[in-house]
Amino acid sequence: MKSYQNLKILQNLYRLKALGYDYIDPIENNQSTPDIATNDPFELKRQIETCHLCDFSKSRTQSMSGFGSYDAPVMFIDHIVSQMEDNSNSYFCGRSGEMLKNMIQNVLELPVEKIFFTHTIKCRPLDIRSSYKSEWLSCRAYLFAQIEQIRPKVIVTLGPEAFANVTEGTQEEFEKVRGHIIEFKNSKLIPIYHPSFILRNPNLKKVVFNDLKTIKSCL
Numbered sequence: 299m300k301s302y303q304n305l306k307i308l309q310n311l312y313r314l315k316a317l318g319y320d321y322i323d324p325i326e327n328n329q330s331t332p333d334i335a336t337n338d339p340f341e342l343k344r345q346i347e348t349c350h351l352c353d354f355s356k357s358r359t360q361s362m363s364g365f366g367s368y369d370a371p372v373m374f375i376d377h378i379v380s381q382m383e384d385n386s387n388s389y390f391c392g393r394s395g396e397m398l399k400n401m402i403q404n405v406l407e408l409p410v411e412k413i414f415f416t417h418t419i420k421c422r423p424l425d426i427r428s429s430y431k432s433e434w435l436s437c438r439a440y441l442f443a444q445i446e447q448i449r450p451k452v453i454v455t456l457g458p459e460a461f462a463n464v465t466e467g468t469q470e471e472f473e474k475v476r477g478h479i480i481e482f483k484n485s486k487l488i489p490i491y492h493p494s495f496i497l498r499n500p501n502l503k504k505v506v507f508n509d510l511k512t513i514k515s516c517l
Contacts, residue, residue: 339368339447342440346420351436354421358384364416364444365389371517372406373450373485374398374415375441376492377459378430384422389415397493398456405510406517414448416441418463434463445483452516453485457492477509479516486516 336342346363349355362379382391390399390410398415402408419430419437441464445453455461458472464487465480472489480487490509496502 336443337447339444342443342447346440349420349436349440352421352433353424354419354433357424358421360384360387361420362387362389362417363420363440364414366410366414367412368414368448370412370414370448370450372408372413372452372454372513373445373448374402374413374454374456375460375464376415376417376456377463378419379417379422381422393497394492394494397497401493401506401510405507406514414444414450416444418460438463442483445485450485452513453482453487454513455487455489457495458489460492461489477505477512479512488513488516 336345343363347361349361355361358379362383380391380394383389383395390396399410402410402413406413418441419433420440421433423430423433453464455464461472461475462468465482476489476491478488480489488509490513491499491502491506496506
């Protein structure tokens with residue numbers, strides 16, 4: 299989805315036409331974020347919050363860069379900002395968020411302020427669909443810059459979509475790697491079920507509890 303960028307290109311073309319230009323070289327819109335040229339997490343946060351690279355920037359309430367400590371030993375990565383998160387501009391929203399908070403506090407025995415929580419795609423989607431490939435291409439550099447800056451011991455991806463984005467379309471099936479330790483960017487990556495999936499399948503609580511013990515053993 300590149301209509302925002304197309305609009306900016308069209309506006310510039312009209313300006314050039316008004317100045318008397320009849321021809322210019324073809325213009326291509328950006329399909330991904332530019333290289334992140336900062337080691338300052340607060341400057342990166344500002345860049346994320348003022349990003350307008352995809353159509354989500356037109357419908358969101360804000361771009362949500364993340365929550366928690368930049369010295370966090372563990373980084374939780376969700377797939378995409380929910381409508382509840384966008385509406386309230388807060389994390390750990392609803393039953394799913396409350397479950398994740400309890401998992402962190404009661405099993406990992408960490409205050410939520412000591413972890414870092416973010417999304418692969420930093421804004422609420424315009425609509426619900428099976429793929430957000432274009433938006434991920436716009437956000438990916440932000441996420442990988444956050445991983446590089448925080449350098450967590452453990453990265454926990456929530457659900458198959460977040461795992462697929464973070465690992466750049468690995469051929470590994472989520473169910474085969476769920477709960478396993480994967481070496482990734484100087485961290486240990488552990489995919490687990492998303493809390494919303496656990497709420498729909500409460501029989502998996504014991505499975506997730508064991509996965510959390512694996513996470514804790516790596517901290």
